[in-house]
Structures are given as C-alpha cells and as structure tokens.
Amino acid sequence: MIDDSSQVLAIATVPVAFILPLRHAVLRPGLPAESARFGIDDLPATVHLAGMLGQQVVCCATFTPMPYAERPACQLRGMATAPEHRGRGFGASVLRAGERICLAEAATVLLWCNARIGAVPFYQGQGWQIASAVFDIAGVGPHHVMHKLVSRAVSSEMPDAR
Numbered sequence: 001m002i003d004d005s006s007q008v009l010a011i012a013t014v015p016v017a018f019i020l021p022l023r024h025a026v027l028r029p030g031l032p033a034e035s036a037r038f039g040i041d042d043l044p045a046t047v048h049l050a051g052m053l054g055q056q057v058v059c060c061a062t063f064t065p066m067p068y069a070e071r072p073a074c075q076l077r078g079m080a081t082a083p084e085h086r087g088r089g090f091g092a093s094v095l096r097a098g099e100r101i102c103l104a105e106a107a108t109v110l111l112w113c114n115a116r117i118g119a120v121p122f123y124q125g126q127g128w129q130i131a132s133a134v135f136d137i138a139g140v141g142p143h144h145v146m147h148k149l150v151s152r153a154v155s156s157e158m159p160d161a162r
C-alpha cells in the first residue's frame with residue numbers, strides 16, 4: 001500500500017547526523033564515511049536541511065556563514081538529492097528553504113557555493129550565476145563558484161508617495 005503522506009516533501013532543520021548518509025552516498029561515493037564530513041558541520045551557526053518523505057531523507061543541503069570576496073555571505077554546501085527522487089523539485093524546494101533561513105538574519109544575503117559542473121544548470125535555474133572560471137577540487141572534479149543575491153520580499157502595497 002502506498003502511504004500518500006510519504007509523497008509530500010517535508011523540510012526540516014536537522015542534526016548533521018541525519019543527512020550524512022545521503023551526503024556520503026551522493027557526493028562522496030566509495031570514499032570513507034569521514035570524507036562526507038565538513039569542518040563547518042558542527043559550528044553553531046551552520047544549518048543542515050533535510051527534505052524528507054516520511055522518515056526517509058531524500059534531499060539535503062547545508063548553509064553556513066562564510067565571507068565571499070571579503071563580504072559577509074552564506075555558503076551552500078553538500079547539496080544532494082537521492083538519485084531516485086531527482087527531477088521532482090525537491091532540490092529547488094530545499095534550496096529555497098535555505099534562502100529563507102539565511103534571510104532571517106539579514107534583509108539581503110549573498111549566497112555562494114562551489115558548484116559541480118553537472119549541477120550548474122540546476123543552480124542557474126534557481127537564479128544563481130557563474131562567478132569564476134572552472135577550477136578543480138581534488139578528488140571531486142571541476143567546479144565553478146556560483147552566487148545569488150537574495151532579498152526579503154518587498155510588499156507590492158507600498159504607501160502612496162503623493
């Protein structure tokens with residue numbers, strides 16, 4: 001029997017332990033489990049998001065304060081969707097949830113990431129822009145820096161200036 005409730009993605013902030021198995025399987029396959037650990041994982045300001053179908057973590061992303069070009073900024077790391085659940089909008093939903101969380105601290109936030117070449121069209125579709133030449137991350141492959149400036153929505157019902 002199909003449990004309909006498990007077809008609805010729930011997004012939650014979670015301890016890093018919840019997302020490590022998915023991050024490892026998607027982003028560090030075949031490497032030791034520790035390779036999926038990031039130095040920023042346990043910092044108090046780091047936020048881990050899980051996209052969940054029922055109890056199953058199907059998408060994950062991590063956001064941490066990290067300057068970009070000497071500006072205050074927030075770095076996205078560890079963006080991954082389980083292969084069997086790709087193309088269902090889960091990655092985009094988790095990314096948007098992360099943007100909203102980053103905006104809780106400031107009205108405008110610069111987001112950036114080191115994007116794998118294969119994921120560049122995904123980020124572009126979410127409004128991110130390429131901000132560097134291709135560079136290699138050892139053991140992972142070619143990347144671009146990408147970024148996106150996000151702002152809190154401004155009400156369209158602005159007071160009349162007259």
Ligand SMILES: CC(C)(COP(=O)(O)OP(=O)(O)OC[C@H]1O[C@@H](n2cnc3c(N)ncnc32)[C@H](O)[C@@H]1OP(=O)(O)O)[C@@H](O)C(=O)NCCC(=O)NCCS
Pocket residue numbers: 026027059078079080081082085086087088089090091092093114115116118119120121122125
């Ligand atoms: C990149 C990734 C996270 C996208 O997750 P996802 O859940 O499949 O993304 P979504 O379903 O929300 O995709 C949103 C849109 O982007 C498109 N898209 C997603 N991945 C894409 C890709 N690699 N190339 C082109 N388009 C892509 C989708 O088709 C969808 O388009 P639509 O809005 O027109 O329907 C996922 O493919 C993944 O885990 N890849 C392997 C790991 C990886 O590269 N992570 C990024 C590290 S920087």
